[in-house]
Amino acid sequence: MQEFKLIKEYFSNLSKKNVGSLNLNDDVYFDKSKRLVISVDTYIEGVHFINFKKPELVIKKVIRSSLSDLTCKGVIPKYYFISASGNKKTFSKYNLKKISKSLKQEQDKFDINLCGGDTVSSNKTSFTIVVVGFSKKIVFRNKARLNDDIYVTGNLGDSYVGLKILKKEININNKLKKYFVSKYFLPDIHLNLAKKLVNFANSSIDISDGLIADLEKLINNQKLSYKLYLNNIPISKSLSKTLNLKRLKKLSFISKGDDYQVLFTASPDKSRIIIKISQSLGLKISKIGKINTYNQKSQIIDQKGKKIALKHKGYYHRF
Numbered sequence: 001m002q003e004f005k006l007i008k009e010y011f012s013n014l015s016k017k018n019v020g021s022l023n024l025n026d027d028v029y030f031d032k033s034k035r036l037v038i039s040v041d042t043y044i045e046g047v048h049f050i051n052f053k054k055p056e057l058v059i060k061k062v063i064r065s066s067l068s069d070l071t072c073k074g075v076i077p078k079y080y081f082i083s084a085s086g087n088k089k090t091f092s093k094y095n096l097k098k099i100s101k102s103l104k105q106e107q108d109k110f111d112i113n114l115c116g117g118d119t120v121s122s123n124k125t126s127f128t129i130v131v132v133g134f135s136k137k138i139v140f141r142n143k144a145r146l147n148d149d150i151y152v153t154g155n156l157g158d159s160y161v162g163l164k165i166l167k168k169e170i171n172i173n174n175k176l177k178k179y180f181v182s183k184y185f186l187p188d189i190h191l192n193l194a195k196k197l198v199n200f201a202n203s204s205i206d207i208s209d210g211l212i213a214d215l216e217k218l219i220n221n222q223k224l225s226y227k228l229y230l231n232n233i234p235i236s237k238s239l240s241k242t243l244n245l246k247r248l249k250k251l252s253f254i255s256k257g258d259d260y261q262v263l264f265t266a267s268p269d270k271s272r273i274i275i276k277i278s279q280s281l282g283l284k285i286s287k288i289g290k291i292n293t294y295n296q297k298s299q300i301i302d303q304k305g306k307k308i309a310l311k312h313k314g315y316y317h318r319f
Contacts, residue, residue: 019031020036027073028069028073035134036134037070037138038133039131045124052090057185059106063129067080067189068187072264074138075133076133077131077133079132080131081132082117084119085122086122087125137198139201139203139204139264144202146291148203148267149291150287151274152207152211153262153285154188155261156261157235157250157256158183159180159183159184159259162180162183163258166181184258189260197262202265202267204218206263212255213257218265226289227292227296229288230301233286234286235254239253
């Protein structure tokens with residue numbers, strides 16, 4: 001059973017009396033009257049991270065991934081709670097010192113504070129992160145409008161290459177290896193953009209499961225479709241170089257997930273504002289497509305103007 005079907009059939013009715021739950025169809029809980037925004041994420045060894053050999057990096061990855069849920073809504077994270085499960089090896093004194101040091105670095109970088117949590121003894125290593133922020137307004141999912149432009153921040157695909165390197169599925173030189181592995185463990189979180197997003201975005205989501213999978217979540221309850229232009233989907237110079245060296249196709253790397261870039265839609269008349277903000281922040285923001293009517297099938301267009309099929313849309317949660 002897919003995630004959305006599970007939620008709809010078994011849990012949606014439990015939230016109907018609470019407007020802040022957003023029908024369990026967004027990444028956050030939002031209580032407008034109290035200006036309260038909350039997100040919850042769980043990360044499990046073997047699913048969300050390969051292993052716990054680099055605890056100082058794994059903990060940074062799960063913290064940043066969790067902060068992303070709020071920042072893509074236009075909210076600045078303020079507090080976080082962390083619950084962890086593991087065994088004596090996982091939480092040895094050596095590892096705990098590394099984890100503590102990394103958490104301090106992330107707190108200083110993103111101006112967040114640890115407020116509590118829980119620990120459980122288990123053979124399976126996992127982390128659950130609750131992030132809290134405060135705002136009068138957020139950018140919702142499912143608020144895209146017909147003819148909206150589709151935008152994405154940063155570059156896509158670098159994290160996936162990092163994952164393949166860690167799995168020893170790609171072999172490249174040490175300089176490129178270091179770059180991609182860093183992108184896997186340390187996703188870019190755009191706090192400065194979060195402060196401005198509510199001024200121009202109609203809808204938004206962070207790219208965790210993959211560009212296409214998350215774009216389909218963005219419009220899942222709306223009678224809309226999308227058209228994306230492959231050439232406009234941004235990748236880094238390092239990825240472009242790697243694709244050329246390995247004779248790989250860009251299409252195979254743009255929607256694998258773990259990018260944690262912001263995917264949003266905005267009215268065409270907001271394009272000048274978005275360009276200006278991109279320049280002022282020094283942040284790449286790329287227009288990659290358009291929101292269309294539902295009777296037009298969603299599609300990706302290549303450099304020759306031809307429709308292309310995407311075999312892998314991203315990660316889907318199935319139970």
